[in-house]
Amino acid sequence: MDLSSREAYEKMLDRVLTKVQMNIAGRGERSISLTPEIVHEHRQTIIQNFKQLADALGREPQHLARFIFKETGRPGTLDGERAILSGRVGDEELVKLLQLYFREFVKCPVCGGIDTKIISEKRFRFLACEICGAKTSIRKI
């Protein structure tokens, strides 16, 4: 093994990509399918398709990112399509956080619908459901 391929090999060992298939259910047959692509590299956890995940959830990447940074207690940044967290966050923990986010900020607690949006009124935030019309108070993040 020459030096450059050895370096590439070591780099590869330090970079582990996992793809986690997950389905989160709304009302009836409606569900959202997410496949987070998570890379662990050095002391960082990179979610490669972060923007795509936020799009699938119908939320702004910045909002989802603030939630993840807050819940993990780790600083992070958005970088184009990716989100980069400092430190090592396990795949299971990230999947759990995406499910939590869905339950708290996407799924209507009244009818279970997923056609919702976040609206701001003064300093309050609400989850507004387009199906049943419910307006549920949510925390600001």
Ligand SMILES: [Zn+2]
């Ligand atoms: Zn509803």
